[in-house]
C-alpha cells in the first residue's frame with residue numbers, strides 16, 4: 001500500500017488540531033474517538049481496508065489473560081550482535097510497555113512481560129499439545145516478501161472463541177546488518193529498540209494506530225529512535241486492554257460485562273516452557289489439529305483451523321526511499 005507523504009503530513013496536522021480543540025472546549029465536546037489506537041482482532045483485516053485511517057473492528061479483540069507473560073530470545077541472535085546486547089535492548093523495549101502508568105487509575109498497566117532467558121528454538125510456531133516459548137528471532141535472510149522494507153513481523157496465536165492470546169513470536173529482519181544498537185542511530189541505521197518496541201505492541205495485542213506520531217503507526221524512518229518512547233495514544237491502547245492486573249477488556253460475547261478477570265502473574269508459556277522447537281510446525285497444525293484446549297478457560301476448540309487462520313501477523317516497514325531495488329513505486333512512502 002502506498003501513501004503520498006503530502007497526505008500523511010496533512011493528516012498529522014489535522015490530528016494535532018483536534019487535540020487542541022478538545023482541550024479548549026472541554027470534555028462535553030470531546031469526540032467519541034479521541035485516540036487512534038487499534039486492537040488486533042480474531043478476524044484478518046480485509047484486503048484494501050484503509051488501516052492508515054480506520055481501525056478494523058470485525059471479530060473479537062485479542063488479549064493476554066495472565067498478568068505476566070514470558071518471552072525468550074533465540075540465542076543465535078545475529079552475526080554482528082551479542083546475545084547480551086540484544087537482550088539488554090529487547091528487555092528495554094518490553095519494559096517500556098510494562099512500566100506504563102495508566103492515566104485513568106494512576107497505576108501501572110496490568111501486564112508485565114518477563115524475559116525467560118535465551119532458547120534454542122528459531123521457529124514461529126505454537127504447540128497446542130505441549131510446551132512452548134514466545135520466541136524472538138533475528139532473521140539474517142528474510143524469508144518473506146519485501147525483505148528491503150519489512151523490519152519486523154509478529155505472529156500471534158489466539159483462541160478464536162475468546163480472543164485470548166496463547167502464543168506470540170517475533171521475527172526481526174537482520175538482512176544487510178543495518179540494525180543498530182547504539183543510542184545515537186546512524187542516519188541509515190535501523191534502531192533495534194524502536195523496532196522491538198513497535199513489535200512488542202503487536203505482541204501485547206495492539207494493531208497499527210492511525211496516529212502518525214504513535215509508536216504503533218506502521219512506519220519507521222531510518223536514523224531515528226523516536227519509536228522507543230510511547231505516545232499518549234500507545235498508552236491509551238495498552239491501558240484499554242489491560243487497565244489493571246485484575247481485569248482484561250474483552251468482547252461482550254465473551255462475558256456480558258466486557259471485563260474478564262485476569263489470570264495470575266505466571267509468565268510460563270501455554271502448556272509449559274521449552275527451549276527447543278519440539279512443537280508442531282504451523283503447516284502440521286493447519287492440517288486439522290483441533291485441540292488447543294486450555295483447561296483454565298474451558299475452551300475445547302478454537303485452534304481448529306490451525307495457525308493459518310488463527311493467527312495474525314503484523315509488520316512494520318521502513319519508509320520507502322526514492323528508488324530502491326524492485327520497489328514498485330518511487331517518490332512515495334510505503335506502509336504495511
Ligand SMILES: [Zn+2]
Pocket residue numbers: 198199202208218314315316
Ligand atoms: Zn506493525
